[in-house]
Amino acid sequence: MKTRQFVSGDEAVALGVRLVRPHVIAAYPITPQTIVVERLSDFVEDGSLKAEYLHVESEHSAMAASIGASGVGARTFTATSSQGLLYMAECLHYASGSRLPIVMMNANRAIATPWNIFGDQMDSMSQLSVGWIQLYVEDAQEALDMIIQAYKIAEDPEILTPVMVNLDGFVLTHTYEIVEIPGEEEVNRFLPPFSTSNKMDFDDPKSLCITAGPDWNTEFRYQQHQAILRAADKIYQSDREFGEVFGRKYGGMVEAYRCTDAEVILITLGSVCGTTRLVVDSMRTDGHRVGLLKLRCIRPFPHEEIRQICGQAKAIGVLEKDISFGCEGAVYCDVNSALSQLTTVPQTLNFIAGLGGRNIAKVDIERMFLTLLSSERGQTADHVRFAQLRSE
Numbered sequence: 001m002k003t004r005q006f007v008s009g010d011e012a013v014a015l016g017v018r019l020v021r022p023h024v025i026a027a028y029p030i031t032p033q034t035i036v037v038e039r040l041s042d043f044v045e046d047g048s049l050k051a052e053y054l055h056v057e058s059e060h061s062a063m064a065a066s067i068g069a070s071g072v073g074a075r076t077f078t079a080t081s082s083q084g085l086l087y088m089a090e091c092l093h094y095a096s097g098s099r100l101p102i103v104m105m106n107a108n109r110a111i112a113t114p115w116n117i118f119g120d121q122m123d124s125m126s127q128l129s130v131g132w133i134q135l136y137v138e139d140a141q142e143a144l145d146m147i148i149q150a151y152k153i154a155e156d157p158e159i160l161t162p163v164m165v166n167l168d169g170f171v172l173t174h175t176y177e178i179v180e181i182p183g184e185e186e187v188n189r190f191l192p193p194f195s196t197s198n199k200m201d202f203d204d205p206k207s208l209c210i211t212a213g214p215d216w217n218t219e220f221r222y223q224q225h226q227a228i229l230r231a232a233d234k235i236y237q238s239d240r241e242f243g244e245v246f247g248r249k250y251g252g253m254v255e256a257y258r259c260t261d262a263e264v265i266l267i268t269l270g271s272v273c274g275t276t277r278l279v280v281d282s283m284r285t286d287g288h289r290v291g292l293l294k295l296r297c298i299r300p301f302p303h304e305e306i307r308q309i310c311g312q313a314k315a316i317g318v319l320e321k322d323i324s325f326g327c328e329g330a331v332y333c334d335v336n337s338a339l340s341q342l343t344t345v346p347q348t349l350n351f352i353a354g355l356g357g358r359n360i361a362k363v364d365i366e367r368m369f370l371t372l373l374s375s376e377r378g379q380t381a382d383h384v385r386f387a388q389l390r391s392e
Contacts, residue, residue: 001183009172012140012179013079013105013165014039016147017049019187020103023074023194024052026065031117032169033081033107040077059084063091063104070100071208073199075151078102081169082109082123089127095162096131096224098208099198101154102162103147104132108270108321109169110356118357119169120321121270125298125330131224133163133231134299136269140177143167145248148187152238155194159231161224168271168321170357182246190245232300253302255294256309258284262291264372265310267335268319269295272360276319279365290369298331303338310339315347315372319365321354328384347375353387364388 007015013036017025025044027037043049052069056062062078069076080088085106095102110116111123124134133153137143143165150163167173200208212220236252243249255273258280259265268276273294283290293309295302310316316339318332327333332350339345351368354360364387371385 002186003181004178005181006176007140007179008035008174008176009140009143009167010035010107010174011039012144013147013167014043015179015181016144017077018043019182019184020075020148020151020191021049022051022077024054024066024069024076026054026056026062026069026076026078028056028059028062028080028084030059030081030084032109032119032173033079033084033105035173036079036105059087060091063088063095066102066104067091067095067098067100070095070102071098071200073194073196073201075155075194076102077104079105079107081107082111085123085127086111089130092127092130092132094209097220099160099224099227100162101151101160101196103150103154104162104164105147106164106166107169107173108166116356119171120355120357121166121168122322122355124164124166125322128299128330131161131228132299133161133228133297134166135163135297136166136295137172138271138273138294139172140175140179141248142250143172144179144181145242145246145250148182148191149238149242151194152191152241153231153234155196156234157196159227159234160196160198161227161231166270172271186245190242228300232302235297250296253297253300254305254309255296257292257294259291259293259309259313261289262313263289264315264317264369265291265293265313266317266319266365266368266372267293267295267306267310267331269298269331270321272319272354275360275362276365279362279369282362283366283369288369288373295331298334301334301338303341306335306338307342310346311342313346315349315375317349317351317368317372319351319353319368323352323355332384348383349375350384351387352384358388360387
């Protein structure tokens, strides 16, 4: 039966993992993810989770072990953050290219140097091209629910692609909230036992991690690309089915908030969506027609949804916690790609904020909306703006 608990985002992830019953957990600690694998070790020790718990010597080994486990048909989980995710980078390609439905939680954290343990999204944004589905959550409840949904999506025979569920470091991983924990019977009804033919099997021998030279490599990459594109429909389907079983729905790949008549829309992702929603309500009270578009999925990217929701707005802002040095934010690039297909393209501005864990306050977001409103009225602004920059 379902219960309610006061837990952190990390603990919510661990509780979600226990409910999906993985066969293998590959664990290596790194702040601010460590609590996830610590709680999972508690569950294995107390017998509430029957799983093989591998305490490996590095993040690279954690992903290598996950690949091996998934390669013989085991449901597999691991977790990491920041430099750990980068240390895994070589193996991330092996996992996706082998079409292994591993689920990993990443605690978004700044990358070195300068050394910093606090949360931004530079780590996961640097890995957009590794062939993993990338999901971003706003709060602890969504974190637990998306761990469950991630397996539903990844293990679908038409997808068979690993999934990365991203939580903002400390802001979400270490913040405590009331979270509804589903009952095992509900989860079992939503998520069937894992079964796949894409595995090493004595009775049906096949090769994984094969070689493909110039003659065939393109076709394998095309298949990967098509699988992630198909995942968009599976994300919506999973969200609908999850709502039917658990009574909670998140909108699929995006959530539009007060965007229908908005003159300007701010697009963002992760925990800052909650703060932005409050600012939208406050500014609406003052007569400003502003809206929020929450991105829940970055790979596959919701091109069509962005065009449909933002097509009538006069100015679009993208607030993100990353920067591609010498260019602009990674999300901003993708948003502009989507909007470029419109007959009339709204003006766009890129707001870079929260790097290294710097706080993004309501007043900061209100200034972004006011900047968008001013630019819509003809005032010019640099298209990439670092919020809260000391030189300003």
